[in-house]
Amino acid sequence: MTIRTRFAPSPTGFLHIGGARTTLYNWLFARHHKGTFILRIEDTDEVRSTEDSVTAILDSISWLGLDWDEGPVDETTDRGPYAPYYQMKRLDLYRKCVRQLIDAGLAYACYCTKEELDAMRKAAVAEKRPAVYDGRCKKLTDRQKAEHEAAGRKPSVRFSIPETGETVVDDMIRGRVSFDNRLLPDLIIQKATGGPTYNFACVVDDHAMEITHVIRGDEHLSNTPAQQLLYAALGWTPPKFAHLSMILGPDGSKLSKRHGATSVLEYKTAGFLPSAMRNYLALLGWSTTDSRQLFFGSELVETFDLGGCQKNPAVFDQTKLTWMNGEHLRKLGHEELMRHAEPFLKAAGLAGPLDPPLDLTVGLEGEKCKLLADIPGRVEIFYKDVVFTPKALDGVLKKPGVKEVLLDLAGLLEGVEPYGEKALEEKIRGYCEAKALKTGQVFHPLRTALSGRTEGPTLFGMMEVLGRAKSVGRLKAAAALL
Ligand code: GLU
Numbered sequence: 106m107t108i109r110t111r112f113a114p115s116p117t118g119f120l121h122i123g124g125a126r127t128t129l130y131n132w133l134f135a136r137h138h139k140g141t142f143i144l145r146i147e148d149t150d151e152v153r154s155t156e157d158s159v160t161a162i163l164d165s166i167s168w169l170g171l172d173w174d175e176g177p178v179d180e181t182t183d184r185g186p187y188a189p190y191y192q193m194k195r196l197d198l199y200r201k202c203v204r205q206l207i208d209a210g211l212a213y214a215c216y217c218t219k220e221e222l223d224a225m226r227k228a229a230v231a232e233k234r235p236a237v238y239d240g241r242c243k244k245l246t247d248r249q250k251a252e253h254e255a256a257g258r259k260p261s262v263r264f265s266i267p268e269t270g271e272t273v274v275d276d277m278i279r280g281r282v283s284f285d286n287r288l289l290p291d292l293i294i295q296k297a298t299g300g301p302t303y304n305f306a307c308v309v310d311d312h313a314m315e316i317t318h319v320i321r322g323d324e325h326l327s328n329t330p331a332q333q334l335l336y337a338a339l340g341w342t343p344p345k346f347a348h349l350s351m352i353l354g355p356d357g358s359k360l361s362k363r364h365g366a367t368s369v370l371e372y373k374t375a376g377f378l379p380s381a382m383r384n385y386l387a388l389l390g391w392s393t394t395d396s397r398q399l400f401f402g403s404e405l406v407e408t409f410d411l412g413g414c415q416k417n418p419a420v421f422d423q424t425k426l427t428w429m430n431g432e433h434l435r436k437l438g439h440e441e442l443m444r445h446a447e448p449f450l451k452a453a454g455l456a457g458p459l460d461p462p463l464d465l466t467v468g469l470e471g472e473k474c475k476l477l478a479d480i481p482g483r484v485e486i487f488y489k490d491v492v493f494t495p496k497a498l499d500g501v502l503k504k505p506g507v508k509e510v511l512l513d514l515a516g517l518l519e520g521v522e523p524y525g526e527k528a529l530e531e532k533i534r535g536y537c538e539a540k541a542l543k544t545g546q547v548f549h550p551l552r553t554a555l556s557g558r559t560e561g562p563t564l565f566g567m568m569e570v571l572g573r574a575k576s577v578g579r580l581k582a583a584a585a586l587l
Contacts, residue, residue, distance in 0.1 A: 106317060107139075107140050107141060107317075108134065108135055108138040108139075108140030108141070108317050108318060109135070109140055109141045109143060109314065109315055109316050109317050109318075110131040110132075110134055110135045110140065110141075110142055110143065110316065110317070110318050110319075110320055111131060111142070111143040111144065111145050111311070111314065111316050111319075112124075112127060112128040112131050112132075112142075112143075112144055112145075112166075112173075113144075113145040113146075113147050113307065113310075113321075114144075114146065114147065114162050115147045115148070115149075115150060115153075115154065115303070116146055116147075116148055116154045116155060116156075116158035116159045116162060117150060117153040117154055117155070117158055118158055118161075119158070119161050119162070119165070119368035119369070119370065120161060120162045120165035120166065120368065120369045120370075121367045121368055121369070122352060122360060122367050122369070122386070122389075122421060123322055123352050123360065124162075124322075124369075125165065125166075125169060125369045125382070125386055126349065126352065126386045126389050126390065127320065127321055127322055127349060128166055128169070128171055129169065129171060129383060129386050129387060130320050130349060130387075130390075130391070130409075130411075130414075131318075131320045132171040132172075132173075133387065133405055133406060133409040134318065134320060134409065134410070134411060135174075136406045137406055137407070137408075137409050137410060140317075141174045141175065142171075142172075142173050142174055143173060143174065143175045143176055143185070143187075143190070143314060143316070144163075144166070144173040144175070144176030144177055144190065145176060145190045145191075145192070145310060145314070146159060146176075146177055146190060146191045146192065147192050147303060147306065147307065148191055148192055148193050149192050149193065149300055149301055149302070149303060149306055150303075151298070151300065154193075156180040156181075159177065159180045160180055161368075161370065163177060163179070163180075164370065165368075165369040165370055165373075168369070168370070168373050168379055169369065169379050169382060169383060170379040170380070170383065171383075175187060175188075175190065175314075176190045177190055177191070187313060187314040187315070192301070192306050192310065193300075195306070195309075195310065196299075196300065196301070198309060198313065199295070199300075199301040199305065199306055199309055200295075200299075202305075202309050202339060203262050203294060203295045203301075203305075205339065206262075206264060206294070206338060206339070207262065209338070210265075211264065211265055211338045212262050212263060212264045212265065212294060213242060213243050213245075213262070213263055213265065214242065214245075214250065214260035214261075214262055214263075215238075215242040215260055215261050215262065215263045215291075215293070216242055216245070216250070216253040216258045216260045217238075217241070217242060218258070222238070225238070225239060235287065235288050237287075237288060237289070237290035237291075238263070238290040238291050240265075240268075240291055242260075242263070243263075243265060243291070259297040259298075260297060261293045261295060261296055261297045262293070262294050262295035263291040263292060263293055263294065264291060264292045264293075264294045264305070264331070264334070264335060264338065265291055266286055266289045266290070266291050266292065266331060266334060267286045267334070268286065268287065269286060269287065270286050271283045271284060271285055271286055272284045272286055272289070272330035272331075272333060272334060274326070274329045274330055274333060274346060275346075276326070276329075276346050276347060276348055277318075277345055277346065277347040277411050277414075278347050278348055278349065278350075278411065278414045278415070278416050279326065279348055279416050280416075282326065284327075284330040286330075289330055289331055289334075292304055292305070292331045292335075294335075303328075304328055304331060304332055304335075305335065307332065308332050308335045308336060308339075309339075311344055312336070312339070312341045316344050317344050317345065318344055318345045318346075318347060318411075319344050319345070319346050319347070320347045320349065320411070321347075321348060321349065322348070322349055322351075323348045323349060323350060323351050325348060326348040329346055329348070347411050347414065349390050349414065350389075350390040350414070350415055350416055350417055350418050350419050351418040351419070352389055352390070352418070352419050352420075352421055353418045353419070353420050353421065354420070354421060355420060355421070355422060355423075357420075360421050364421065365423060369382070375476060375478060376430075376449060376476035376477035376478030376479065376480075377426070377430050377476065377477070378430055378433045378434060378437075378445060378477065380401070380433045381426070381429050381430040381432070381433040381434075382426075383400075383405060384399065384400050384401075384405065384429055384433065385425070385426045385429050387400065387405050387409065388419075389419040389421065390414055390415055390419045391409065391413045391414045391415070392413055392415065393408060393413060394413075398429070399429070399432055401433070401436055427475050427476065428475065430475055430476055431472055431474065431475035431476075434467070434474060434475070434476075434477070435467075435468075435471075435474075437464075438464070439462055439463065439464040442463055442464050442467065443459075443463055445477055446463060446467075446477050446480050449477045449478050449480055449481055450463075450480070450481055452481070453481030453482070453485065454489075455481055455484075455485060455488055455489075459487075459488060460488075460572075461487055461570050461571065461572060463480075463484065465570045466483075466484040466487045466570055467480060467483070467484060469562040469563065469566050469567060469570055470483045470484065470562055471562075486556040486557065486558060486561065487570065487571060491554075491555070491556065491557040491579055491582070491583070492557050493553075493557050493583075493586075494557065494558075496559065497553045497557055497558065497559055498586070500559075501549050501550055501553040501559060502550055502553055502554065502583060502586070502587060503587060504550070506546075507550045507587060508584050508587040510540075510542070510546070510547055510550055510551075511550060511551070511554050511580045511581075511583055511584040511587075512580070512581070512584050513536065513540075514533065514536070514547070514551060514580055515577050515580040515581050515584070517532055517533070517536060518568075518573060518576055518577050518580070519573070519577060521573075524569065524572070524573045525569050526563075526565040526566050526568070526569045527565075529565045529568050529569065530565045533547065533548075533551070533565075548564055551564065551580075552564050552567075553583075554579060554580050554583035554584075555567065555568065555571065555576060555579050555580070
């Protein structure tokens with residue numbers, strides 16, 4: 106059996122952390138098992154669905170580096186053997202299935218108005234009964250139906266849920282969860298407008314698209330018994346279900362805007378790497394037996410399986426994500442680093458080819474660079490003309506003897522061979538000894554003259570990366586100011 110998974114977003118907003126995790130798990134599971142990953146746009150909410158949301162969702166998934174085999178190409182077109190992948194283009198199929206259920210006596214027209222339904226709910230609450238639809242339209246005679254029609258009422262269609270017994274969902278993560286049928290309302294499968302509801306269209310499409318595994322957020326577990334009954338009523342075998350753990354914020358409440366950014370594209374803007382996001386999201390509800398934390402390249406695809414998914418809630422921890430981003434940043438080769446950092450460098454006025462190469466300057470900063478957005482501020486000293494702060498100029502450089510030291514060092518650097526960290530340290534320490542100067546009397550002005558700053562990366566490493574010509578030039582320029 107080829108595994109077929111899908112992510113089925115409703116385009117009513119951005120792709121959030123929870124949706125991104127669902128997409129990732131579906132993608133990982135499909136890729137791990139050499140299956141097929143499908144995107145389906147569930148745009149049946151005529152009021153809240155927008156093309157902008159489709160764009161944002163597709164952009165977010167693409168940015169995360171998750172490719173899909175079937176589904177939308179853009180906001181209106183799609184490709185794949187089960188097209189269309191936009192639900193609003195599949196209305197005929199839903200209508201046909203609604204007809205099938207009505208003909209089999211498993212669904213019925215419901216003429217209740219919103220006011221009637223509200224009153225029914227209130228009465229149930231007052232009498233401490235479960236607030237489920239009481240099934241009154243199921244018993245309508247043909248005459249009563251004709252009266253409603255004549256009065257201009259547009260019916261919705263409800264699916265009859267058995268009045269007794271229980272429905273058991275055998276979930277791959279939750280295990281067996283049983284639902285009392287008496288608490289399941291007769292589900293609306295077709296709205297009075299004629300469009301399908303989510304719960305119905307989802308079942309019809311998962312069957313039509315031969316989805317083998319439905320992997321989705323825990324909020325859909327309560328929809329599953331009715332969906333399972335629909336499969337049975339339509340004579341279909343249901344897919345396997347796996348409901349992922351809830352994601353909580355650090356304070357233990359469900360992750361929301363209150364906890365900071367929840368939209369995936371905000372993470373892109375803030376300077377996170379797709380590979381770090383994938384790594385972090387993968388661990389929100391899944392783990393290996395040895396609790397491994399870091400996964401690079403194809404390691405997640407190789408390792409991930411549903412067996413490692415937990416049902417306990419996962420806590421979203423931005424500090425851990427940021428740490429992880431630093432780990433991924435330091436794994437990037439030069440070209441990849443340039444590609445990811447480019448928008449951030451441009452915004453900081455560091456466009457064009459960089460000399461010295463960016464991986465060297467970022468490498469010098471070590472763990473201090475965690476986000477792409479940290480990079481320009483950390484490395485600009487290598488690329489921009491030195492600007493001295495008053496603290497650097499007055500506090501460090503304008504001291505007796507500094508000019509002479511800088512000029513001596515400029516001369517010394519011309520002769521250091523090979524021009525590298527080790528030889529530089531040896532020569533400059535030798536200079537301190539020969540002149541009977543404390544290292545601080547030389548190292549501080551040297552660092553300040555080279556970078557304009559009083560702190561930064563390791564001094565001799567910085568000199569090596571800066572190169573001989575730039576280093577000598579900067580020392581002479583600083584001396585000229587004194
Ligand atoms: N359209 C639903 C949502 O966005 C999909 C639920 C499902 O995966 O079945 O929540």
